[in-house]
Amino acid sequence: MKCKHAIIGAGISGLxxxxxxxxxxxxxxxxxxxxxxxxxxxxxxxxxxxxxxHFGAEENLKFAIESAKYLQKLKDENKFNTxxxxxxxxxxxxxxxxxxxxxxxxxIFKKYGVPLIEISPEDTYKKYPFLKERRELIAxxxxxxxxxxxxxxVVYGFWKAGMKLGVKYFEYAEVTKIMVxxxxxxxxxxxxxxxxDAENVILSAGVHIKTFSDMLGLNIPxxxxxxxxxxxxxxxxxxxxxxxxxxxxTYFSQTLKGEIIGSTSTGKExxxxxxxxxxIYWLVEFSKRMRAALKGSENVRIMRVWSGFYEMTPDRSHxxxxxxxxxxxxxVIGGFSGHGFMxxxxxxxxxxxxxxxxxxxxxxxxxxxxxxxxxxxINETFIIG
Amino acid sequence: MRCLNPGGxxxxxxENGFLPTMASMKLKRPRAPxxxxxxxxxxxxxxxxxxxxxxxxxxxPKPQFSSELMTKIKHAFSKAGFYHDIYIRKPWNFxxxxxxxxxxxxxxxxxxEQRIPVTIxxxxxxxxxxxxxxSAIIVANEAASRRSLSSLLIIDKKPNTSNQNTDNMAxxxxxxxxxxxxxxxxxFEDGYLAVNRNKRVTYIIEAKTILFSTGTRETFxxxxxNDLPGIISSDLAEELVEYGCIKGKETxxxxxxxxKWKRTAEKLIKINPETRIFYFxxxxxxxxxxxxxxxxxxxxxxxxxxxxxxxxIADKSxxxxxxTDIVVIAMHRQPNIEPLLQHGLEPAYSExxxxxxxxxxxxGKTGIEGVYALGEVTGTSENDLLEEAMIASDIIxxxxxxxxSEKYRLEEIQxxxxxxxxxxxxxxxxxxxxxxxxxxxxxxxxTCEDLTLEDIVISYERGFTTLEKIKRYSALGTGxxxxxxxxxxxxxxxxxxxRVPLGSLGLIRQRPPLQPLEMKxxxxxx
Numbered sequence: 001m002k003c004k005h006a007i008i009g010a011g012i013s014g015l016x017x018x019x020x021x022x023x024x025x026x027x028x029x030x031x032x033x034x035x036x037x038x039x040x041x042x043x044x045x046x047x048x049x050x051x052x053x054h055f056g057a058e059e060n061l062k063f064a065i066e067s068a069k070y071l072q073k074l075k076d077e078n079k080f081n082t083x084x085x086x087x088x089x090x091x092x093x094x095x096x097x098x099x100x101x102x103x104x105x106x107x108i109f110k111k112y113g114v115p116l117i118e119i120s121p122e123d124t125y126k127k128y129p130f131l132k133e134r135r136e137l138i139a140x141x142x143x144x145x146x147x148x149x150x151x152x153x154v155v156y157g158f159w160k161a162g163m164k165l166g167v168k169y170f171e172y173a174e175v176t177k178i179m180v181x182x183x184x185x186x187x188x189x190x191x192x193x194x195x196x197d198a199e200n201v202i203l204s205a206g207v208h209i210k211t212f213s214d215m216l217g218l219n220i221p222x223x224x225x226x227x228x229x230x231x232x233x234x235x236x237x238x239x240x241x242x243x244x245x246x247x248x249x250t251y252f253s254q255t256l257k258g259e260i261i262g263s264t265s266t267g268k269e270x271x272x273x274x275x276x277x278x279x280i281y282w283l284v285e286f287s288k289r290m291r292a293a294l295k296g297s298e299n300v301r302i303m304r305v306w307s308g309f310y311e312m313t314p315d316r317s318h319x320x321x322x323x324x325x326x327x328x329x330x331x332v333i334g335g336f337s338g339h340g341f342m343x344x345x346x347x348x349x350x351x352x353x354x355x356x357x358x359x360x361x362x363x364x365x366x367x368x369x370x371x372x373x374x375x376x377x378i379n380e381t382f383i384i385g
Numbered sequence: 386m387r388c389l390n391p392g393g394x395x396x397x398x399x400e401n402g403f404l405p406t407m408a409s410m411k412l413k414r415p416r417a418p419x420x421x422x423x424x425x426x427x428x429x430x431x432x433x434x435x436x437x438x439x440x441x442x443x444x445x446p447k448p449q450f451s452s453e454l455m456t457k458i459k460h461a462f463s464k465a466g467f468y469h470d471i472y473i474r475k476p477w478n479f480x481x482x483x484x485x486x487x488x489x490x491x492x493x494x495x496x497x498e499q500r501i502p503v504t505i506x507x508x509x510x511x512x513x514x515x516x517x518x519x520s521a522i523i524v525a526n527e528a529a530s531r532r533s534l535s536s537l538l539i540i541d542k543k544p545n546t547s548n549q550n551t552d553n554m555a556x557x558x559x560x561x562x563x564x565x566x567x568x569x570x571x572x573f574e575d576g577y578l579a580v581n582r583n584k585r586v587t588y589i590i591e592a593k594t595i596l597f598s599t600g601t602r603e604t605f606x607x608x609x610x611n612d613l614p615g616i617i618s619s620d621l622a623e624e625l626v627e628y629g630c631i632k633g634k635e636t637x638x639x640x641x642x643x644x645k646w647k648r649t650a651e652k653l654i655k656i657n658p659e660t661r662i663f664y665f666x667x668x669x670x671x672x673x674x675x676x677x678x679x680x681x682x683x684x685x686x687x688x689x690x691x692x693x694x695x696x697x698i699a700d701k702s703x704x705x706x707x708x709t710d711i712v713v714i715a716m717h718r719q720p721n722i723e724p725l726l727q728h729g730l731e732p733a734y735s736e737x738x739x740x741x742x743x744x745x746x747x748x749g750k751t752g753i754e755g756v757y758a759l760g761e762v763t764g765t766s767e768n769d770l771l772e773e774a775m776i777a778s779d780i781i782x783x784x785x786x787x788x789x790s791e792k793y794r795l796e797e798i799q800x801x802x803x804x805x806x807x808x809x810x811x812x813x814x815x816x817x818x819x820x821x822x823x824x825x826x827x828x829x830x831x832t833c834e835d836l837t838l839e840d841i842v843i844s845y846e847r848g849f850t851t852l853e854k855i856k857r858y859s860a861l862g863t864g865x866x867x868x869x870x871x872x873x874x875x876x877x878x879x880x881x882x883x884r885v886p887l888g889s890l891g892l893i894r895q896r897p898p899l900q901p902l903e904m905k906x907x908x909x910x911x
Contacts (some may be wrong), residue, residue: 011852021490038851041853045857075474076474079474080469080473080476081477083468083481084478084710085482086478087479130493130495139515152467152857152858155855157856160848163848186567229699231428232847232901233864233865234488234492235490235491235493235902236488236491237485237486238492239493256481256484257410257860258410258488259491260493275574277574278574278896279573279574279575279576280578281577283573283578284505284909286907287904290904295496296493296495297496298903298904299904300493301901301902301904302898302903302904303864303865303867303901304867304896304897305896305897373604380622
């Protein structure tokens with residue numbers, strides 16, 4: 001069997017690369033997506049389904065602004081609704097230090113045309129009456145440019161779009177080896193048995209990028225961190241923005257269906273490719289923090305908990321492209337450090353263009369894996385969770 | 386969950402005649418509980434504030450449901466995946482606000498509640514037993530009588546017995562360490578979770594060995610307007626009769642088939658001798674009760690709005706139109722396998738139960754170290770229950786090596802379960818809970834998300850050919866019951882309609898908590 005472009009991992013990044021590459025070429029011939037489990041079974045369908053433009057590092061800010069525009073166009077491009085809504089993000093700021101920092105960031109946001117709106121504590125509680133009043137609140141900052149979407153819908157949109165163009169998808173097909181000869185990718189091995197000839201291999205396997213990196217000595221610095229998340233029974237839609245309760249590292253909102261979705265960082269998260277389980281410890285911590293933040297949370301029933309990974313990099317920014325030290329034909333798209341679903345689709349589009357034309361867009365160039373050896377790091381501080 | 390005391394919330398609700406407790410999410414259909422369980426979606430009561438029928442406070446339900454005509458119109462425009470249709474997709478940027486406002490869900494109560502004290506208790510035990518089947522009781526008694534290990538039994542309700550012989554055997558010894566009225570919430574990485582709402586205690590349990598014997602429940606039947614208030618499971622009906630919530634003044638119709646119908650019938654007839662019984666399929670011998678026999682392949686239609694007032698049952702030979710206040714379903718049993726699936730057991734199909742259960746080995750073994758499963762939940766025949774539990778408890782607790790005759794008996798008992806591989810099984814016969822001949826109409830498969838049989842078939846035909854994919858496309862199984870009312874039915878129905886193996890469809894991953902849990906039971910110091 002032969003696949004010119006073998007994409008490893010049917011998560012949002014891999015699916016975006018596949019669909020966009022097929023679009024550029026004109027058809028999906030030679031584009032194959034290999035997924036160890038089922039399409040979207042990884043972190044792509046485990047996240048809270050939010051996107052924002054506001055980032056600390058200017059490269060990320062520029063990238064996210066363009067990425068948001070692309071997310072908004074997706075429903076028409078893929079002809080599959082993404083259920084995107086500009087529901088906003090609301091940062092609740094406590095403490096003078098954080099307040100000064102937020103104002104400093106906002107100056108840069110203003111420069112790029114995406115200013116946050118500062119709201120007084122009094123107005124915050126008036127506008128968002130579900131928030132518990134706390135004396136320590138100094139201000140809240142609303143980012144109306146941000147919003148939510150249905151992660152499953154975005155995943156399926158790319159899947160269907162790629163399928164229409166002839167992209168092939170293989171589920172329960174684990175790539176077990178990448179065969180390199182003469183410093184060039186020659187083939188991949190699937191499920192320890194089938195050999196597929198390939199020219200390009202795109203590593204879009206989320207935390208498992210690390211597995212391939214170790215296998216081939218690619219030095220891709222990804223550290224998985226397991227995060228837990230929960231969803232409640234549905235209520236009438238009231239919590240529109242994504243609330244970031246910075247004092248407790250807790251964040252929550254409502255889906256359009258009405259479930260309250262949220263998480264918190266306890267500092268005790270497990271690292272590495274660990275089993276995606278849940279802990280009572282997290283459940284208790286989360287409930288405590290929600291009681292302090294949301295009115296009426298006492299009788300809100302938690303319906304389901306699950307977990308996923310943040311793929312953290314040393315500078316907390318994504319890694320896209322290829323390295324001059326790697327065998328020819330290997331590309332990577334990953335390390336999104338907790339903002340993978342919102343940036344993955346656009347990063348996938350730019351990578352597809354890079355693969356097809358050989359020319360690297362200036363928006364994606366800074367994310368090269370080589371930046372870690374040249375120390376041109378993109379230090380991201382605006383991490384939620 | 387003891388909420389059926391006279392004067393309690395559930396009994397008061399029944400006194401008012403099975404009125405709707407909530408409106409459904411998408412279509413705003415009137416809904417009322419089919420089960421008396423904390424995970425049953427319509428146990429939530431939409432009144433001045435959201436309450437639950439197991440709370441000690443009674444809140445008068447005031448759900449805002451739509452007219453029947455309106456629900457039919459909405460249904461026509463909101464089939465599975467409707468938001469991808471071009472006339473919804475194009476104006477989505479503003480249309481979402483309109484659609485979101487249509488939800489039947491109640492508002493979040495933001496009036497600050499008074500904080501009630503809740504305790505978190507930690508327990509360590511050698512053997513944890515979950516369930517109220519006779520098998521669970523037998524093992525618990527045996528463990529308590531031997532002092533070689535510590536054990537703990539968690540029961541949510543009274544033991545369920547259908548067989549005269551098992552009644553005496555299923556009496557709990559006073560020595561047993563038991564937590565009654567306690568709900569098992571699942572396995573976490575750092576312990577097992579359980580809650581007793583009456584006592585306001587949350588339990589975190591550490592156990593070396595766990596045994597599940599969680600029994601079965603009524604399967605949600607598929608027919609026109611099967612979602613109407615007044616249509617209840619045999620489980621709920623029996624509890625309501627036992628606690629005097631159904632007085633006998635109501636008109637009752639029982640749809641019956643299979644194993645447990647007789648017990649339900651006898652209880653209903655006792656309080657109302659006029660109870661009309663329809664038995665589907667070949668009549669069993671020696672039935673003293675008066676029933677109307679109906680052929681398999683019949684059509685059932687419920688009528689009435691906002692609660693059922695008529696049931697029409699038609700087969701090739703006759704059409705019965707029966708005015709009725711209550712419709713009790715005693716047709717098919719689904720094993721309560723959610724705790725077992727969550728623990729990592731694989732599904733299997735039981736030919737004897739005609740249901741999806743879990744894969745087990747003889748003597749309650751599961752293939753997972755330290756995890757056992759016994760009783761009806763695994764497909765064990767009623768006649769084998771006692772013997773299986775007796776032999777297995779000896780092996781599990783006393784580490785007895787079974788002799789040849791015991792080994793033989795366990796193999797026979799295992800054979801009687803009729804387990805076949807989930808991967809290969811194609812449902813050949815019409816599912817016993819499918820009481821219709823057509824796919825279209827208001828035949829609800831998932832009441833939590835207002836999905837009909839047609840929605841599921843549409844999803845499948847659009848390329849979403851596994852339950853996990855259908856879930857992501859249509860929201861199947863994402864409500865309060867987390868798939869209990871829908872997912873097994875969907876797997877069996879699609880296997881039957883599309884002639885595909887159950888294994889190709891799969892099931893939806895079970896995650897904790899195994900029933901929705903109020904945050905107030907968790908926000909304490911650990």
